[in-house]
Amino acid sequence: MRTEEDFMRLALVEAEKARDINEVPIGAVIVLDGEVIASAHNLRETEQSAVAHAEVLAIEQACKKLGTWRLENAELYVTLEPCPMCSGAIILSRIKKVIYGATDPKAGCAGTLMNLLEDERFNHQCEVVQGVLQDECGNLLSNFFRAIREKKKASKQIEKLNG
Numbered sequence: 001m002r003t004e005e006d007f008m009r010l011a012l013v014e015a016e017k018a019r020d021i022n023e024v025p026i027g028a029v030i031v032l033d034g035e036v037i038a039s040a041h042n043l044r045e046t047e048q049s050a051v052a053h054a055e056v057l058a059i060e061q062a063c064k065k066l067g068t069w070r071l072e073n074a075e076l077y078v079t080l081e082p083c084p085m086c087s088g089a090i091i092l093s094r095i096k097k098v099i100y101g102a103t104d105p106k107a108g109c110a111g112t113l114m115n116l117l118e119d120e121r122f123n124h125q126c127e128v129v130q131g132v133l134q135d136e137c138g139n140l141l142s143n144f145f146r147a148i149r150e151k152k153k154a155s156k157q158i159e160k161l162n163g
């Protein structure tokens, strides 16, 4: 029996795939009856699409695979807390449970800025587990952004030298 951490590691592998193509490293997997049925990573830059988030891409994959928009017994693992759009897609696809790693103070809608997933005013609620492999998930993101800042700094210095 695989644990929540095992599945989060698979989501981390997806996040690393995003990092390796210079996308913000966020990954997601969807699990049904203990089996991974979809896995995806952020492709916003590659697709030049504002909606190409890991969760949305994984949900689309899972719906295609199962031939239904209802993912009622599925669990979604994602390395970063879902944004408003992804939280909406999670509610609409009736996913049973979301397990996420790092919290997102700027867009998190699964408990940080608000909690769309557990709001009882909606016709569906989704169980939320937060903080699974939080440090690994968060470090992947902060290392990515640090590398970008350092690259920018370096290119500014080169400009100065040439100027």
Ligand SMILES: [Zn+2]
Binding pocket: 053, 054, 055, 082, 083, 084, 085, 086, 087
């Ligand atoms: Zn999102």
